[in-house]
Amino acid sequence: MFDRWTFSSHKFRIHSSQALKVIFLLVLISSDDQKLFSILESCKLSPNFRTAVTVHSKIIKHGYEMYPLLLSMLIKVYVACEKSSLARQLLTEICSFNSDVVSANLLIGSLMKIGEIDIAKKVFSALPARDVVTWNSMIGGYVKNGFFLEAMDMFKEMLGTKIEPDGFTFASIINACSRLGALDHGKWVHGLMIEKKIELNNILSSALVDMYSRCGRIEAAKSIFDAVQRTDVSIWNAMINGLAMHGLAVDAILIFSALERENISPDPLTFIGIITACSHCGFVEQGRKYFNLMRKKYSIQPQLEHYGAMVDLFARGGSLEEAYAMIKEMPIEPDVVIWRTLLSACRTHKNSKLGEVIVEKIKHLGSGDYVLLSNIYCSTKKWDNAETVRHTMNKKGIQKSIGKSWVELHGTIHRFKAGDRSHTETEAIYTVLEALIRRSRMEGYVSVRDLVLMDISEEEKEENLNYHSEKLALAFAILKSSPGTEILISKNLRTCLDCHGWIKIVSRVLHRVITVRDRIRFHRFGKGSCSCGDYW
Known part of the structure; x- marks a missing residue:
């Protein structure tokens, strides 16, 4: 731990005589910790260097030197206060410690969990020694934060070392291939997993079914599903969701029936998948049946996602009023995603009146909401209303979301x-x-x-x-x-x-x-x- 931090003339100097420890990562966040973070957050929004230095000293006093959430916020505060040299000095000190690899892995994992990817990368790069958990923390962290290409690059870098990837490594990288829709990469990773004799478990089997489904190879996903042990509901969920994405509701219903025959208890995710499958094919009554089955037979109480799937089911089928009624009757406060689902259906079915009502219900409009409403007006030839929406977007500085597409050819995306x-x-x-x-x-x-x-x-x-x-x-x-x-x-x-x-x-x-x-x-x-x- 830091032995002493000396603050003088708004500058500080770090004295360190022993390795930094991260035992505090295992301690539950205390009220003092939360208060310090709140103060730092205020200092960042309204730059206040003097208060930041005072908080920094309290962090040392209370022993929170290695709390990733506090350290990352402190770095941001120093940048906001135009004290970039202090921010760099603090970051350098974090990265230069020579502690054991277990502590370093905990720190990297915690930084990734709160989205501090750059700091985690710097800590990783500064480590004199790494084990498989170190690599897994980085690769898994990249995937969870949506940096799929970076995860792929790090996986390839790992293969160039003496450290062998394990099941956790492959689960993360298969997930990255899934999200990218990178079939060639996915097939290569699958082949590598077979070559290295990685034993399939429920997590890896589910990941492979999901990957081939998301990469457009639903038949390959089915082949894997048929070949592996299916004692865990996660594998069934992966198959049902894959079929739902491909609009194969009949097949999804058959899989659900097989699940019941094999006495596998469906969980909440199973019903999200099967209702979504029904939604994509206009099977309104079947979707309603599964929603009721979930509650009556399996005693699963609907969550926000289930209500969202039902709203989507009704809305796609043109039953906008029924979808709106379900939202109003929900025992849970609807989120913006549910309102946008119905708003999108209003565009499809050219219902500008209900669309206006929904926009009023959404407290924090994002660009998608304005664009949807504008599109509703355009499709119903209400040009003056569309012009008003456009002016509102310009006034608030809201830009239409940019469409992005990608294609994988010869191993390159x-x-x-x-x-x-x-x-x-x-x-x-x-x-x-x-x-x-x-x-x-x-x-x-x-x-x-x-x-x-x-x-x-x-x-x-x-x-x-x-x-x-x-x-x-x-x-x-x-x-x-x-x-x-x-x-x-x-x-x-x-x-x-x-x-x-x-x-x-x-x-x-x-x-x-x-x-x-x-x-x-x-x-x-x-x-x-x-x-x-x-x-x-």
Whole structure:
């Protein structure tokens, strides 16, 4: 631990004669700890260096020198107070300790848990020795914080050391492949796991089923599900959720029936999966049946996610008033996600009146809410209302969420934004895209322009739609792949009506299977139709 911290003339000097310890990480957070954090948070919002120094001294006095939450906030406060040299000095001292690897692993894990990734990375880089837990803490931390590519890079770095990955390592990296939709990477990791004779357990089996499902290979997911032991409900949940994502509600219902026959007790996640599967296929009555079954047969009380799934079920089916009634009757306070689910359905079914009511219910509007409401007005030709929403967005500085898509080719993930021209092969990509658009027009494609903000010309509206991120990703994949090769694209937002209709035509013209995984579900295009049956 630090022996002494000397504060003088708003500067401090650290004296350390023994290794830093992190035993305090195992101690429950006390009220003193919480008070110090609250004061530091105030100092960050309204920079107050003198108070920050006083709090820093109290941190030492109370023995909280290695509490990650306090240290990371203290660094931010010094930066806010324009004392970057002190922030760097504190960070350097944290990273330069020579304690045992167990303590270091605890510190890295705690930093990752609170999202302090950069500090965790610096601590990791400064360590003179690492074990498998050290690597797992970093890789797992990256995955939990959404840094999937960084997790992949660190996994590859780990393979270059003498430390062998274990089941925990593979569970994390398989999850990263799942979230990226990186099939080639996922297959490589799966093969490596077999090569290293990593024994399958419930966690790894579930992870593999989930990975192949999310990477568009539902048949491979089924094969794994059929081959492994299925004594744990998590494996059943992974299969049901995978089928739900692919819009295979009938298959999901069959799996649920098999689960019951094998006397596996479903848990709350099972019912979220099966209701979602019903929702994606318009099986309203079946979804209602499972919601009631959950309560009556299995005594599982619905949580927020279950109500959200039911609202989605009703809303997608066009029963907007029933969805709204369920929200009002919920014994739990609805969150913004549930309101947005219904708002999105109002856009689909062009119900601007209910859409206005929902917007009023959402206290903290995000950009998606304004865009949804604007789209509702545009689709119902209420241009003045849409213009008012647009002015509100501009006044508040709210930008429309940028569509992002990515495609994996030959082991590399290529990412695109709407209107992106940053790729090294931009000219060739746009040449292919424009040729596809010309060809699709000859086949009957007409742009769906209603959902583009109205303060631009019709020609500009069409150009705006032409360069959506999934179109750019598709053009690149066509440019770089052999004729007839199946293409898998992932997208961060729900795919729009225009892109959905356009890709259907492209799949017929090129005789290609094109799978798009958007924020909601999978769309498998082939021969001019989509697996969703235009219901999503």
